[in-house]
Amino acid sequence: MENISRKSFLNQFLGLSAFAVLSPYISKAQCEKITEEDFYQKTVQANSKEVAKILQVLASDIIDIRRRLGYDLANLSAAFCEPTSPYYQKEELVPFLNKIIRFLLKAQKEDGTLDLGNLASPPDTAFILEPLCVAATILKKNNTASLNEVKSSLKVFILKAGEALRTGGIHTPNHRWVVSAALSQINALFPNPAYVSRIDEWLSEGIYNDSEGHYLERSMIYSEVIDRCLITMSRLLKRPKLLEPVRKNLNLTYFYMEPNGDLVTNDSRRQDQYLPINILNYYHDYRYLAIKDNNAEFSAITRFIEGIKGFEEKISVDLLPFLLDEPFYLKPLPAPQNPSVNFEKFFKTTNLVRIRRNDTTTTLFGGNDFPITIASGRSTNPNFFAFRKGEAILKYMRFSTDFFNTGYFRSHGITHENGKYILHQKIEAPYYQPLPKQFKRADGDYKHSSSTDGRFWNKMDFAHRPQSNIKTLETTITSEEKNGTNELFFQTKGAEGVRVTIELCFKEGGLLSGLKKIEGASNDYLLENGTGEYSYGKDSIKFGEGISKHAKITGLEGEMYSSHFGSLKTEGMRVFLTGITPFEHRFVIG
Structure with missing residues (x-):
């Protein structure tokens, strides 16, 4: 890429001369900060700092295969080829470039894969190929003779890995698009119709993206992975229709975003349903579509991400290689227009509700996959309610009973009636009668199966046994939000006591x-009566009425966890309210 003057770049890249005060989403202070700094030079500086760290690390032997090695090679390549970098054409970088690619070649298996996360894994190899192909694209434009070995070695590694991706398999839905995106990058470097044919074979399965913008895994981690993969495939294969699901998903993602950039993951079917995730990784995606579609709201979100804590450490450090690889990202953003910060959205396909009133947000969730089975690819999150007011954060609310050790309440969907959201669960726990004569076996070796209520397994042929003494517990939780305050009404009936x-x-x-x-717990409290208050910084949340009818606050997960000594307990300050059925209780939080 030609050397762009700092003044010219600032004018083109930031495009903020008409960027007035945009409140409350992007503050005046953020705008001023953006206009005062040369973003590209800041990116080069971030790359330089990262390169300095890489050189220190690489002074020692490389021991482990890790995905980060691909980014290390890409960052070194970008520093060597960027005219404004202090490392521009510094020969001291070349041995380290060779060191990385030699290690990867040595680790590469005969079939072209790496043991990276999984054994001989085509999709994990595809993940590391993304930055490696970016590096190869950057280095291809540089004719420095000392780079010949690393370029030649990169070609050998990439082509061998390309065969693994062209013929190898995958595990999860997003892997199809990770592999396809990597193949599109390899094809751009070393064209081969066989790569495109394999991409088309995966694409022929269809890209699932529901009416609201969710992908199959409903994961904020893997939705971003898919968005970036589809963008890569769209631009390199010249297939604009691949951007349609990306637009839908990025529109959805905004409504899942908290005021500080955190993302709601209650309805995820992957590991992030219990992990804190931030919108930072979506930066490339929002930036690309903001420019591509002249989308003013995506432009505002892009600017917002640039101001989130952690942007420099997590995004800027790896940004330069991608800017050099695809100069389209350097085009000016459209004038930003703030999306609404006052909304109520009911995502019916996953039974998740998001309500935002400026810096106050409410989340309701009732979309678990039944029967509840703990496994990757299934939604099992019992966090049915969350609330934030500025820096004061209620991470979750859960409801548990000791009804036959069935554990946490998980709603069978959400309904919306008269301005109220209703969550509901009905549990039946039977006792089993002797098997009818026609199903009895003299050897007693019956089918190993689940009990009809799904609580346990045994060789009892439960499906053919008459049931009796059926106990029932039915819980309804109604939530109504008014200007940032929520009133919840709990009702549990059926079995008494x-x-x-x-x-x-x-x-x-x-x-x-x-x-x-x-007593004996560092962060556990009871709200016996009245109201409580939680404060963090300048913000606070009030909640109550309290109630305390018993002291059981352990083993709330239920049998599916306790039999394997599992736990859903997380970091935080826990408050408990307790009651006995029949149970009715009104609770206000705001």
């Missing part, structure tokens, strides 16, 4: 008042 527990988990590091500390 069952202990129920409401569990609230607030972000660690805050202050709680109006509560009773539980």
Whole structure:
């Protein structure tokens, strides 16, 4: 890429002369910060700092295969080829470039794969190929003789890996597009109709993207992976229709975003349903579509991401190689227009509700996959409610009963009636009668199967046994939001004398008042009556009325966890309310 003057770049890249105060989504201070700094030079500086760290690390032997090696090679390549970098054409980088690619070649298996995360894995090899192909594209434009070995070695590695991707298999839905995106990058470097044929074979399965913008895995981690893969395939294969699901997913992602950039993951079917995820990794995707579609709201989100804590450490450090690989990202963003910060969205395909009132947000979730089975690819999150007011964060609310050790409440969907959201669960726990004569076996060796309520397994042929003494527990939770305050009404009926527990988990590091500390627990409290308050920084959340009818606050997960000594307990400050069925309780939080 030709050397762009700093003044010219600033004018083109930032495009902010008409960028007035955009409140409350992007503040005036953020705008001023953006206009005062040369973003591209800042990116070069971030790359330089990263290269300095890489050189220190690579002074020692490379021991482990890790995906980061691909980014290390890409960052070194970008530094060597960028005229404004202090490492521009510095020969000291060349031995380290060769060191990385030699290690990868040595680790590469005969079939072209790497043991990276999984054994001999085509999709994991595809992940590392993304930055390696970016590096190869950058180096291809540079004729420095000392780069010949690394370019030749990169070609050998990439082509061998390309065969693994062209013929190899995958595990998860997003892997299809990771492999296809890598093949499109390889094809751009070393054209081969066989690569495109394999991409078409995967694409012929169809890209699932529902009416609201969810991909199959409903994961904020893997949705971003898919978005980036489809963008890569679209631009390199010249297939604009591949951007349609990306637009839908990025529109959805905004409504899942908290005011600080965190993303809601309650409805995920992957590991992030219990992990904190931030919108930072979506930067490339929003930036590309903002420019491509002249999308003012995506432009505002792009600017917002640039101001999130962690942008420099997690995004800027790896940004330069991608800017050199695809100069389209250097085109000016359209004038930003803030998306709404006052909305109520009911995502019916996953039974998730998002309500935002400026810096106050509410999340409701009732979309688990039944029967509940703990496995990757299934939604099992019991966090049915979450609430934020600025820095004060209720991470989740859960409801548990000791009804036959069935554990946490998980709603069978959400309905919306008269401005209220209704979550509901009905559990039946039977006792089993002797098998009818026609199903009895003299050897007693019956089918190993699940009990009809899904709580346990045994060789009892449960499906053919008459049931009796059926016990029922039915819970309804109604939630109504008014200007940032939520009123929840709990009702549990059926079996009597069952202990129920409401569990609230607030972000660690805050202050709680109006509560009773539980002895022997560092961060567990009871709200016996009245109201409590949680404060973090300048913000606070008030909640109540309290209720305390029993002291059981352990083993809330239920039998599917306790039999394997598992736990859903997370970091945080926990508050408990307890009752006995029949149970009715009104609870306000705001």
